[in-house]
Amino acid sequence: MGLLEGKNILVTGVTMRTSIAYAVVEIAQREGANVVVSAAGRAVAPATRALSKLETVPPIIELDITDPEHLAALPAKLEEHLTGGLDGIVHSIAYADPEKALGGAFLTTDWDSVGNALHISAYSLQSLTMAAKPVLNTGASVVGLTFxxxxxxxxxxxxxxxxxxxxxxxxxxxxxxxxxxxxCNLVAAGPVDTVAKKAIPGAASFNDIWAERAPLSWDSSDAVPSAKAVVALLSDWFPATTGEMVHVDGGLHSTGA
Structure with a gap:
């Protein structure tokens, strides 16, 4: 029996096959989960293409987490594809304007750009969870991804x-x-070569930092270690763990200079 046998899981943020969210879908299905994927706007098409490669193609629903109407409609959309409520949510949503809010622009970033980054990347964990709350089962697990x-x-x-x-x-x-x-827990992943990472000016330097300092070494092309941690936290093997941040970064967080 798989770790997630019979569990109903919503995974957000699938973009390409290199994304951590995609690896979560693949592993969760292998561990017996029924998975529904959400994507927003222009991300729906690439998510659909990526997921088409899976042996079992999960249903995709459109969900813009900044749109109150989309959030209000979420429980009904989930019930179209899942029976028995929701057992887990994977929050893999983040955005900041790469020209205005990243790459050394910190001291000059305007509030609109900051507010947008906070809304999409942080507040959405609360808004998504509360939108799904009417169908969340007792014992459900919410897992987000952070750096x-x-x-x-x-x-x-x-x-x-x-x-x-x-x-x-x-x-x-x-x-x-x-x-x-x-x-509700988080996985703090090391740098993975995703679309989101490539959009950050200068982010390639993270690979050099991890190559030099991670005790267990680190493969930035491999999203599986981070995805496995997400799946573990979705499972019943962490029944008394909440408010935690699990590092999956080759151990770099534990080192000094």
Missing amino acids: DARVSWPAYDWMGVAKAALESTSRYLARYLGPDGIR
């Missing part, structure tokens, strides 16, 4: 601030949803 925002990183700028807000949001969701038996 450890306890420290500053070169070029990451306002996305780093947004990820810090995401990490705090996860802890507060854990506090308020715990009485309902719902867990």
Whole structure:
């Protein structure tokens, strides 16, 4: 029996086959989950192409997490494809304007760009979870993806601030949803060569940092280690873990200079 046998899981943020979210879908299905994928706007087409390569192609629903009408319609859309409620949510959504909010522009970024990054990358964890709350089962698990925002990183700028807000949001969701038996945790992944990473000016330098300092070494082309951690947190093997951030970064977070 697989880790997620019979569980119903919503995975957001699938773009290309290189994305962590795609690897989560692939592994979750292999572990017995029924998966529904969401994408927004122009991301629907590439997500559809990527997912078509899977042995079992999951249904895709359009969900713009900044659109209140989309959020209100989410439970009904999920019930079209899943029976028995929702057992897990994977939040893999982030965006900041690469020209205005990333790549060294921190000191000159305007509020509209900052607000947009915070809305999409951090507040969406709360809005997505609460939109799905009517169909979330007791024991459900919400898992988000972050890039450890306890420290500053070169070029990451306002996305780093947004990820810090995401990490705090996860802890507060854990506090308020715990009485309902719902867990909320994050996976802090090392740099993976995704579309999102490539959009960050100067992000290629992260690979050099990890190559030099990660005790276990790190393969930036391999999303599977991070995806396995997400699947583990979705499973029943972490029944008393919430508000946590699990590092999957080859151990770099534990080192100094």
